[in-house]
Amino acid sequence: MRSQATPRCRKYLYAIVAGDWNPTASVPGINGSSIHTIRSGAVAAVVSDVLTEKIRPQRCHLAVHQEALKRVLAETTPLPVSFGIIADDAGAIRTILIQNQETFLRQLHQVQGRVEMGVRVTWDTSNFFEFFINRHSELRAARDRLFGGQRRPTQEDRIQIGQLFERILNEDRDVSTDKVEDVLSRECFEIKRNKCRNDSEVMNLACLAPRGDGTAFEAAVLEAAKLFDNNFAFDYNGPWAPHNFVDLDLQL
Numbered sequence: 001m002r003s004q005a006t007p008r009c010r011k012y013l014y015a016i017v018a019g020d021w022n023p024t025a026s027v028p029g030i031n032g033s034s035i036h037t038i039r040s041g042a043v044a045a046v047v048s049d050v051l052t053e054k055i056r057p058q059r060c061h062l063a064v065h066q067e068a069l070k071r072v073l074a075e076t077t078p079l080p081v082s083f084g085i086i087a088d089d090a091g092a093i094r095t096i097l098i099q100n101q102e103t104f105l106r107q108l109h110q111v112q113g114r115v116e117m118g119v120r121v122t123w124d125t126s127n128f129f130e131f132f133i134n135r136h137s138e139l140r141a142a143r144d145r146l147f148g149g150q151r152r153p154t155q156e157d158r159i160q161i162g163q164l165f166e167r168i169l170n171e172d173r174d175v176s177t178d179k180v181e182d183v184l185s186r187e188c189f190e191i192k193r194n195k196c197r198n199d200s201e202v203m204n205l206a207c208l209a210p211r212g213d214g215t216a217f218e219a220a221v222l223e224a225a226k227l228f229d230n231n232f233a234f235d236y237n238g239p240w241a242p243h244n245f246v247d248l249d250l251q252l
Contacts (some may be wrong), residue, residue: 011038011047011093012055013085014068015078015241016104016248019044027071027148030055035072038090040097046072047093053111055084077111077211079104079248080241096250097236107246115219115239117209121180121202127165128200131231134155136168169199175227177203183224187217192244202232202236206244214239 012030019042027047029035037044046068055061061185063081072078087093097104125131133140142164146157153161155162173196180203181191190208209217225234 006245008051010050010053011045011087011090012050012085013045013081013093013112013250014065015046015072015080016097016108017044017046017072017076017078018042018108021076023071024075025071028064029068030061038093040094041073041101043097043101043108045097046078046095047087053086055086057083065155073239073241075117077108077113077115078241079107079111079246080243081248081250085250088118100248100250107248111208111242111245113211114208114242114245115211115242116211116242117188117207117236117238118182118240119184119205119207119221119234119236121176121228121235122233123200123202123231125231132165132168132172135172139164139168173202176232177205178225180205180224182218183222185226187220189206190245194244199248208242208245209239211239 014029014035016038018041022037023035023046027035030050031048033049035046035048037046046192048068048220062083069078069080071077084218123131126233139161142161147153177193184191184205184207188207188209194204194206196202207217221234221236225232228234
């Protein structure tokens, strides 16, 4: 009887860290295998064993990936790797570390002792378009001109009012974001503007902040919020691994 071949043990990659770090406790990874490190020179890769070539982006797997990064972040500052990166074996991981050693070290230095915090601001109003109509006379005048009286608006009219609304919306976003960044920059090394996910979102910021208990960053968010009225809702989250401040181009 022919014996079955032993399944090939691949390495699922979570992050790049300084070479002297090791997890102080068992941290479960994808499919239950504990995370460990593979070193080369002054850097190391945080990995776990997997038997498949691909991992589906299911909620359970995404949650494990994020939890592993969170546990690593509690002990050191990682360069987080996107979900789903799998290398053939430990040798392939070491090749990545050798080829990208200088890049990894440079980026580790940039984020050392820092974490990512998120700030999201939304317009908190039940009628979003009417809210903007009341705030902007230009938009109100265009609405009355194109949609007032007995005149039936054309498709061109609707496009025109939509473009005007979009321009005013983005101008308001820029002005509001400038105000918030001016305050947060006192507690952050760097701030990046992420794309707003819907019309009601004013800003979606990623902030590179110092490690700590977060009280100084929270105070800065509250200070920024005082510049706005009750039509604006502020929310912040974190700490996270510095996803928005790391650029890893891994060739497997």
